Amino acid sequence: MLKLLHNLRRREWTMAAACAVLILGQIYFDLSLPDYMSDLTVLIKTPDSTLADILHTGLEMLGCTLASAVLCVICGYLTAKVAAGFSFSVREAVFRKIADFGQQEMMAFSVPSLINRTTNDITQVQMLTAMGLQILIKSPIMAVWAIIKIVGKSWTLSAITAGFVAALLVMMVVIIGVVVPRFRRVQKLTDRINLVARENLNGINVVHAYNAEDYQNAKFQRGNEELMHTQLFNQRAFAFLMPGVTLAMNALSLVIYWVGASIVNGVSAADTAARLATFSNIVVFGTYATYVIMSIMMMVMIIMLIPAAQVSAQRINEVLETRNSLTQGTRTDAPEAGTVEFRDVSFHYPSSDKNVLEHISFTARRGETVAFIGATGSGKTTLVSLAARFYDATEGQVLVDGVDVRDYTFDALYDRIGYMTQKAVLFSGDIRSNVLFGASRGGNSDEDVQKALDLAQASEFVDRMPGGIRAPIAEGGTNVSGGQKQRLSIARALARRPEILVFDDSFSALDYRTDAKLRAGLDRELKDTTRLIVAQRIGTIRNADKIIVLDEGKMVGMGTHRELMQTCPVYQEIARSQLSREELVA
Structure with missing residues (x-):
């Protein structure tokens, strides 16, 4: 995944840096709230406090909340821009790389796999970037910041929190270790399904002519079922994560308040100020501990995307890092x-x-x-x-x-060189764009197109088509006959005026x-x-x-x-x- 970051343009890097600064601002305002809660607790329990003091503290809490929300909205907008720009750059780099591939590289990857890498794999990476840019920065910083806030307030409660966090991290590592290899298999199975679907669509007339619909359906179903079972295993494994984190968060709050209650009871009832301070610390500690678990919960949401995106990134890098067997001279x-x-x-x-x-x-x-x-x-x-x-x-x-x-x-x-392939290939567009396809020493006027069509013996059917040389050509030239495709392909070569x-x-x-x-x-x-x-x-x-x-x-x-x-x-x-x-x- 990190290897793809060099495709980010300067504009995306700038916006990503701005997002990081905004996220730090969000964390600052979010982690200021427990301190205000502590102040509120003291004010409410203090007989001499006034309603104005309580309202002032409450308004400060509201201000922090609104500031965090505004920063979050701006950061979300910038994150979407970064993700869209990132996927644009990667998709363009992959397409340009594939366009330079020779026959050897095309045979090594296969067409369905390259299509899948250009579309689905890049989409997976874009989703992780869009959803993860904020969370991958916010959750670890928030967790560390919250831990720093609570360390020293109570070593007993700190140890309990550390135990819960360690258990969650072990569970996450185990599940990821089991699931990641199967995500690689999912991508390969997706390539296979694309291959079967592409073959079926390209050869649909043959399938109908030989009554092979059931055979093709069975072949597709085998691959589809294998993909479904693999994905079900992955999703079932991930299904343990979110309930586990939620259970841990609620259990940790319960244990903190239960142990905290015994700590408060251990303080002399005669020392009201110390008892109030201890109670306030327990409330703040519970809030910060919840922030730690919430950070892990946010990480879980992204971790569910990371394995698929990581496999997709590896597949994209395989394309980008492939050395072309043909290199040009000077x-x-x-x-x-x-x-x-x-x-x-x-x-x-x-x-x-x-x-x-x-x-x-x-x-x-x-x-x-x-x-x-x-x-x-x-x-x-x-x-x-x-x-x-x-x-x-x-x-x-x-x-x-x-x-x-x-x-x-x-x-x-x-x-x-003007080359006519064994199988005539036409591109979606019109006759003129197909004849003038690519850069060459030939002219690009309508007269040049007509001369090439005349010489290729294609004018006789082109002139009868609505629009003449502007007549539309479907993808693959499916709206013209085999002989007409060959003549248009020959006209394309002739229009180049090659030696x-x-x-x-x-x-x-x-x-x-x-x-x-x-x-x-x-x-x-x-x-x-x-x-x-x-x-x-x-x-x-x-x-x-x-x-x-x-x-x-x-x-x-x-x-x-x-x-x-x-x-x-x-x-x-x-x-x-x-x-x-x-x-x-x-």
């Missing part, structure tokens, strides 16, 4: 333009020692079209991911424009007519743009300048379509499964 310039070169590149994922790519070498020159084909799982997507630096090669070098991709700044590298275009199986949802028109447009309009194309259909890539055939992560062929039909058995097998006899000899 290069922004390059000696070439539009070239991609793999030099004896091998790669394996961090979770495995087995290479998924082995000794890949090729060069794509400016304006060339280089295609990659192979069976599912042969490493095509992984290969182009290395060019876009989603991962770093474990062996060899990947060069873009003659410079190792690890030497570029991220902005300089991604400004050169290198990477198509990761980005034509799979297009019909043959649209596919052919799109490729013809690219050949006509982007002659100087290098294209790396991952494809499953030979018809998409047969006119490429260079086709690289992959098989189980190894390059088993490289050449034109005609050359590979004569020299590469793997390519021949793929061709025979897709092309007619006439197309094979063409």
Whole structure:
């Protein structure tokens, strides 16, 4: 929890410091009341006292109460501001950190867990800050201050009070020790429930189509019941705290007044002044002892929040302290333009020692079209991911424009590349915002958007949509078809005007007519743009300048379509499964 405090801005620190000063003022006025009660007791028992003296003391007590209340209200307002500002800063830091994550970090945490850490975990910390800032400062200071006030008045009563306090602290430590590990489990179970719910919502059509509602409900129920039982155990353990503190407070008052009565009776009845002073001290002592127990009661209220908030803070810190596996270089310039070169590149994922790519070498020159084909799982997507630096090669070098991709700044590298993912991704907003997504060297006018849509063969359906390029796009692009999403995704890459275009199986949802028109447009309009194309259909890539055939992560062929039909058995097998006899000899 303390590690997160560096996210507090100067304004929040200033308000927190002001809260501390105001809380000290509250404690001063609150702990002045027992002294006034002692004075009242003496005045009431003194025959010579007047009503004016009693009223004057009572008004002073009222003034202390009102002053404490005003300070409490101001402090509450500032505390809310500090908590809101703190959560804002932490949420922004977490979001920025996650935005810099590479594929390796995303796989390590999982999307549902990161969403939970950005929302629920930060809310837990905010609740503790809002409720605890006052109490965590006020209760220990009040307890120590009250103890200082009562020490020396009666060692017998002090010992009794110390015994009650020690018993309460032991009970609190035991319960917290039992509950904290289970709060960590609660967060993990919450992540699991989020995962199940997210999968169910994303795949709701599949669930309905396969009548799998009962199966999904059972899977959710198992996680939900486990979470419920864990939370019930925690709440039942906490249920002992508040009744225990209340019982201790009432029992302590009873014991203090019972023992105090015997102490008063021990004073000679003839010595009225001493007897009155002793009685007054007992009343004040009981009040201060109650303040000690009340301080512990306030701590109990916060202690019920601390375990969950502490676990949440640890989970947030895990994100903030994660070192990104990809770090940017310093290069922004390059000696070439539009070239991609793999030099004896091998790669394996961090979770495995087995290479998924082995000794890949090729060069794509400016304006060339280089295609990659192979069976599912042969490493095509992984290969182009290395060019876009989603991962770093474990062996060899990947060069873009003659410079190792690890030497570029991220902005300089991604400004050169337009990447179309295997699964088309659209964001909520409108068509224009999706096409102009991100910073690039491309223009940002409506004319630039229209040109990109025309080239991506998307204008034909965009023009029919209400609002045209201002037509709304739902989250995930659920209000457009798969082929339309792919074309909008391609238009987004084209609008960047990159030197290198990477198509990761980005034509799979297009019909043959649209596919052919799109490729013809690219050949006509982007002659100087290098294209790396991952494809499953030979018809998409047969006119490429260079086709690289992959098989189980190894390059088993490289050449034109005609050359590979004569020299590469793997390519021949793929061709025979897709092309007619006439197309094979063409």
